Amino acid sequence: MSTMLFWNCRGARKREAALYLKEMVREHDVCFIGLLETKMTNIGRREVDYLIENDWEFFHVPAAGLSGGVLVLWDKKSVSFVVKDTSSQVIIGDLLVPSLGSWKIATVYGSQCCKERENLWRQLEEGMKNPNPSIIDGDFNCILNKEEKRGGQRFLFFKGPRDMKQFMTNSDFHDVRSIGPWFTWCNNKEGATQIWERLDRCLVNSVALQKIPSALTRHLVRVAPDHSPIVFKLDERIHSKMKSIKFEDTWRSYLAARSIVYHSWRKNDFGEESAILQR
Structure with a gap:
C-alpha cells in the first residue's frame, strides 16, 4: 500500500462521505488520507470507525465554527505517521512507508483569504525544510494561471497566486502532472454563473521527483460535494511498451520544428537520461 488520498469532503459526518471514502480506499489501495473541511469541532474513535475502519489512526485539527477542519488518517497495519506541526490550514508530519522510507507530508486546507495564506506559506517553508522527499497536497484555495479557471471573473495574477x-x-x-478532470472544483451552478477551478493539487520537491520521476496526480470524479478527490502513488510506475524513435528527415523542412525541439529540450526534467530522452 503506497497510495495517498486527499479530499475536501465538505463535512465528514455525512453518510455519503463515509460510503464514498471506503470505496476509494478499496479501489486505490490507500494507506494515508487527508480530509479537508471536515466541519467538525471534535472527532473520536467512534466517528473514525464509522468513517473508515478501526485499523486506522487519526489526527484532527478542529473546525472553527461551521467551517474548516483538517483530518489525517493512516492505516496502522501498513504505515506510521508522526505529526510534527499543525495549524488551522495544515498538518505536517513524517510518513514512514516500509520499503519506501520516510516522507514529509503536508495536508493543506488553505484559507480563502490570501492575507491569511501568508501564514501557511511561512509555516510550509519552515516545516518542509528537510532533505527527505516531501509532498504537499490538498485544497490550496488558490489558482496559478488563467488556464486553471473557467467562468466567473477574469483571472488576475495578483497577491494570492504570486505568493504561492x-x-x-x-x-x-513543483506541480506534478495530473490525469482525470482538469478542474477539481465547481460551484455547482448552471449557465453563465457556473465556475470551474483547479483548487486541489499536489506539489513535490526535487528529492521526491528523483525517487518517482513518473509522478502524477489522479483527479477522481466528483460524486456528492463540489471537490474532486485526488490520489497520489508514492511508487508510481508507467508501464508501457518500448517504442523506437524514428526521425523523419522531412521534419526539417518545417520552420516550427527547430523551435519545438529547442523549447522541449530545455524543460526541466528528472530521472535517468534515457527516460528524459524518450519523453
Missing part, C-alpha cells in the same frame, strides 16, 4: 508561486520557487516545490 514565490513559495514554490523558494522551497523547491
